[in-house]
Amino acid sequence: MKAKVYVTLKPGVLDPQGKAIQHSVELLGFERVADVRQGKYFEIALEDNVAAEEAHNAVTRMAAEVLSNPIIEDYRVEFEA
């Protein structure tokens, strides 16, 4: 089983990297970009015999306690069979 975790900055948290990326894509010619926010993406492969509920609980805890910092970031977990 594979889990995908998306970590994004909370709304309102300054993202200077996103701003710099936005500036670069504008230089590339895309002038109608309203906003760019940079985040992080993780792929976590679990062993085959891990039950769905256990996997969900484990990955959610990983996302909440390691992969994201709750003060500045939100996370979203997805599963793929």
Next chain:
Amino acid sequence: MKFGVIVFPGSNCDHDAYHVISKHVGQPVDFIWHRQTDLSTYDAVIIPGGFSYGDYLRAGALARFSPVMNSVKKFAQSGRLVLGICNGFQILCEAGLLPGALIRNSGLHFICEHITVRVEASDTPFTNELQRGRVLRIPIAHAEGNYICDDLTLAELKRDNRIVFRYCDSEGAITNASNPNGSRDNIAGICNRERNVLGLMPHPERACEDLLGSSDGRDIFRSLAATVAAAAA
């Protein structure tokens, strides 16, 4: 009186801190490898600057899981002194020993320069030899020093006088122009509720000798040593 300097893979200001304690404070000091968990013989520990775990994931995020950090938590809970400098401050925030977080500098650049900070609180074990309002010239060297916290935390920090250092101009005025990294309210250093854990982004250990451009940082270590000595007496 015994000091410890915690060493993570990627710490690089550990020797500076060690040097300051042994030479300028004149007290015994050990390096403590991050796998060590016995801190019982120490009165104060310093979490030094650097790039623990290569700043992977977030600055300080992985160091929090090193075995020594559980011991540092208990050490702090027992009332003994913990000083986190730069990456050490980031680690203390990630570990929940200090509130808030340190994010990328608003100007994106890694900044390495001498700046000035104003002492906002002299009633801490780390600043009791300093006058409130005094301006210290100390270097910073970081890419993630932009202090951020929610409104409630900021109000609490202010109410309890836990903002210990703020970026200021050379005259001591707190201005936007003197804020190098976008930190909320020009915050450069804070302490915990019990006042025995301090984190700051500037490097006082790099400002202990006139030859290096400033010796203003010495008084922070002098305060620390005086507090430990007074507690032992």
